[in-house]
Amino acid sequence: MSLSAASHPQPAGLPALEERLRDDFTTLGWPAKSWLPARTHHGEAVHDVLVIGAGQAGLALNVALRQVGIRPVLLDRSPRDFEGPWATTARMETLRSPKELTGPALGIPALSFRAWFIAQFGLEAWTALDKIPRLQWMDYLRWYRRVTGADVRNAHEVLAVRPQADGLVALDVRADGHTRTWFTRRLVLATGRDGLGGAQVPAFMHGIDRRFWAHSSDALDYATLAGRHVGVVGAGASAMDSAGTALELGAASVDLLVRRSDLPRINKSKGSGVPGLTHGQYLLSDDWKWRIRHYINAQQVPPPQGSTLRVARHANAHFHLGCAVQRVEPVGDKLHVxxxxxxxxxxxxxxxxxxxxxxxxxxxxxxxxxxxRLWNQRYQPATGQEDAELSASPDLGALFEFQERTPGTQPGLERIHCFCYPAALSHGTISGDIPAISDGARKLAQGLAALFYREDIEHHFAQLQAYAEPELDGTEWTAADSAARIRQLHDGNVFS
Known part of the structure; x- marks a missing residue:
């Protein structure tokens, strides 16, 4: 072997990585043995945990739950391999998260993106990699789903969620053209950035025909913008990525209409990523929770440098700062903004x-x-600290569970857990973002295991009483003749 070949060995490939991962799983005892009693309701099977959403949050939670012996079912309305935004509405070239972050790996090195990448492309390529390409991240999540054996039901759309007073949650689910009711003891909403809502549309767009505009989160064929003069309202990451995509696909020009007089320069959210806050947001006082989240919101997160350069390199891209949109009106086949x-x-x-x-x-x-119950019913911010997003956030319990606005009006609501972005004020960004998704998944999975045990305590105590696996079978020793042994010891003058 040449020195060059020895210095840069060939990648081992995914089969070798998957063998290593199987050994890791065996070492960790993953998945743990199931221990929950089976239940039925009116002849229908009752699931222990149903998860709405099979993106990275749902997949990470699946691994964490199976580590504690709970087997969830994940429902996702998207077709297989198109869960989440990565291969559909997201348009960034790369992720903004540093490549070194372990994301949903749950502390298992062989399950990390780094291991997946190096197995295919080698260590030298990993060293040269700057940021993770968006579609490559989606490929990694597809692999992650496969090797963890997640029970995902694609093309399953949840139509209604109805907590019951008998300790269950009922869901109306449509699949294959039919709707039926599913029952679960606990429901988790792993529904992403817009998990309790959707696109925020400013008032100046109300009533404007949709042939003239789209939200950056819409499914849009940007090739249809070729040769057209396009405006982009905003200057965040999605604004830059929308502008860059339009320019690359032949837009005649793109004008970015930015309300601020300057672009934010520092990502304050990145500066908050320390273990103390990751694990301790829920324990902070209301004042500090609000103060931290509001500060990050008010400072705003700058667009990634790569996304900004992606736009700026085009001569037909125009950045208009201090340019707030006041009114939009259609005039013939044009928009007057x-x-x-x-x-x-x-x-x-x-x-x-x-x-x-x-x-x-x-x-x-x-x-x-x-x-x-929302935060606006829990907390009144000081003057100047008002924040519409935070006020509308759900006031969650210790395990991301919803709480009743008026106690007693909807029994069972606490069996629904909000494991998506709107949990940020109560728990921090541990329920969706890449940096701390494993921490959030572990917290929720371990907490659910504890709740199930408490709810089924009579069953588990009966199991304890009935447990009869012997450690010894009685042949391991011979009973001594105590009287003879005592005489023996006396005869030997042991006590003299």
Whole structure:
């Protein structure tokens, strides 16, 4: 073997990594043995845990639950391999998270993106890699699902969620053209960034024909923008990625309409990523929870440098700062966009104004929405600290569970756990973002195991009483003749 070949060995390949992972799983005793009693309800099987969403949060939670002997079923309305935004509505070239973050690996090195990448492309390629390409992350999640054996039911759309007073949650689920009711003891919403709402649409777009505009989270064929003059409202990551995609697919021009007089430069959210906050947000006082989250919101997260350069390298990209949109009106086949800098005449407008907690956009939660306690019923911020997103956030219990707005009005609501972005004020960003998703998954899985044991305590105590596996069978020793032994010891003058 040449020195060069020895210095840069060939990647081992995924089969070798998967063999290593199987050994890791065996070493860790994963998955743990099931221990929960089976239940039925009116002849229907009752699931222990149903998870709505099979993106990275749902998949990480599956691994954590199976580590404690609970086997969840994940329901996702998307077709297989297209769960989450990565291969559908996301348009960034790369993730903004540093490649070194372990994400949903749950502390298992062979389950990490790094191990998956190096197995295929080698250590030298990993060293050269700057940020993780978006579609490559989706490929990793597809592999993750396969090697962890997640029980995902694709093309299953949840139409209604109805907590019951008998310790169950009923879900109406449509699949294969049919709707039937599922029952579960605990329901987890792993529904992502817009988990309790959807796209935030500013008032100036209300009533404007959708042929003229789209939200950056919409499924849109950007090739249709070729040769057109496009405006983008906003300057966050999705705004830059929408602008860059439009330019790369032949837009005649892109005008970015930015309300702020300058782009934010520092990602304060990144600066908050220390273990003390990751594990301790829930234990903070209300004042400190609000103060931290509001500060990060108010400072705003800057667009990634790569996404900004992706736009700026085009001569037909125009950054308009201090340019707040005031009014939009269609005039013939054009849009007249009135701003603080003047009127832009455009062919199409992309609104990149983020997401809102808006239960009206989630009809499947209509039964629970009026009963969920929100932070605006828990906390009144100081003047100048008002924050619409935080006020609308659900006031969650210790295990991400919803709490009743008025106690006693919807029994069973606490059996629904909000493991998605709107949990950030109560628990921090441990229920969706890559950096701490494993921490959140472990916390919820271990907590659910404890709740199940407490609920089934009579069953488990009976199991304890009935447990009869012998450690010894009686042949391991011979009973001594105590009287003879005592005489023997006396005769030997042991006590003299």
């Amino acid at each position: 009135h701003t603080t800098q003047g009127v832009f005449v455009l062919d199409f407008l992309i609104v990149s104004t983020g997401f809102a907690i808006d239960w009206r956009l989630r009809p499947e939660f209509a039964d629970i929405a009026p009963h969920v």
